[in-house]
Each structure stands twice: as C-alpha cells, then as structure tokens.
Amino acid sequence: xxxxxxxxxxxxxxxxxxxxxxxxxxxxxxxxxxxxxxxxxxxxxxxxxxxxxxxxx
Numbered sequence: 012x013x014x015x016x017x018x019x020x021x022x023x024x025x026x027x028x029x030x031x032x033x034x035x036x037x038x039x040x041x042x043x044x045x046x047x048x049x050x051x052x053x054x055x056x057x058x059x060x061x062x063x064x065x066x067x068x
Contacts, residue, residue, distance in 0.1 A: 041055060041056065
C-alpha cells in the first residue's frame with residue numbers, strides 16, 4: 012500500500028483551554044445534564060454553543 016492508497020484520516024481539530032465565569036447552579040445543571048446524556052462538560056458546551064449559533068443564522 013502506498014501513501015496515496017492509504018485511507019484518508021482527518022486531523023482532529025485543535026483545542027484550546029478556556030476559563031469562564033458561570034453561576035454555580037448553572038454549572039451543576041450543565042454537569043448533571045451532560046453526564047446523564049453521555050457528554051463531557053466541554054463536549055456538551057461546545058455542542059450547545061454550535062446549536063445556538065446555527066439557529067441564529
């Protein structure tokens with residue numbers, strides 16, 4: 012197999028560490044929802060932000 016024949020593998024997106032301030036009760040609700048639906052906190056917040064931005068267009 013040559014490089015040209017190898018299956019395409021997309022690079023994972025670069026990630027950035029961020030610090031935000033959020034009310035504790037909101038964070039607890041986010042964490043509870045994310046955990047019960049199989050998301051990480053970061054994964055859930057990313058998904059939620061993308062959904063809000065897509066709906067705003």
